[in-house]
Amino acid sequence: MFELYVNGKQYKVDADEKTPLLWVIREHIGLTGTKFGCGKGICGTCSVLLEGNPIRSCITPVSSAHKKRITTIEGIPSSHPIKRAWIELEVPQCGYCQPGQIVEAYALLKRNPRASTEEIVSVMSSHLCRCGTYGRILKAVQRAQKLMGVKS
Numbered sequence: 001m002f003e004l005y006v007n008g009k010q011y012k013v014d015a016d017e018k019t020p021l022l023w024v025i026r027e028h029i030g031l032t033g034t035k036f037g038c039g040k041g042i043c044g045t046c047s048v049l050l051e052g053n054p055i056r057s058c059i060t061p062v063s064s065a066h067k068k069r070i071t072t073i074e075g076i077p078s079s080h081p082i083k084r085a086w087i088e089l090e091v092p093q094c095g096y097c098q099p100g101q102i103v104e105a106y107a108l109l110k111r112n113p114r115a116s117t118e119e120i121v122s123v124m125s126s127h128l129c130r131c132g133t134y135g136r137i138l139k140a141v142q143r144a145q146k147l148m149g150v151k152s
């Protein structure tokens with residue numbers, strides 16, 4: 001039995017220790033915003049925060065999240081500048097990769113609200129978007145910085 005703290009709520013989950021955290025979040029807990037893409041830790045669409053740090057939940061066993069804090073796309077408030085900027089700039093196309101992108105961008109601005117263009121591009125380029133929304137993603141992160149009042 002594993003104990004997880006997801007978006008501020010406690011869950012007790014009965015699963016094999018090697019079960020990927022992604023499946024526990026989606027199937028056991030029922031939060032389906034986090035998506036399955038490659039299953040190999042490459043595309044980033046399954047990203048969630050573990051103790052505030054982005055991880056690829058498709059290759060993270062549930063055992064490593066025992067008694068830890070997890071934040072999923074559902075745990076980021078819609079009033080947060082990052083989500084507001086995403087909506088304002090209509091970033092998503094098909095939308096499939098976007099939960100992972102938003103979670104990564106949210107963590108980046110928590111870590112470094114004043115992240116430079118180079119840093120934003122470098123961090124976000126670890127996520128694949130087959131619709132090619134990279135340009136809008138960069139603009140949305142920079143828009144969020146303005147909404148947060150850290151850049152003019």
Ligand code: FES
Nearest residue numbers: 037038039044058
């Ligand atoms: S589904 Fe996890 S990195 Fe692609």
Ligand code: FES
Nearest residue numbers: 094095129130131
């Ligand atoms: S918006 Fe379609 S894969 Fe990124």
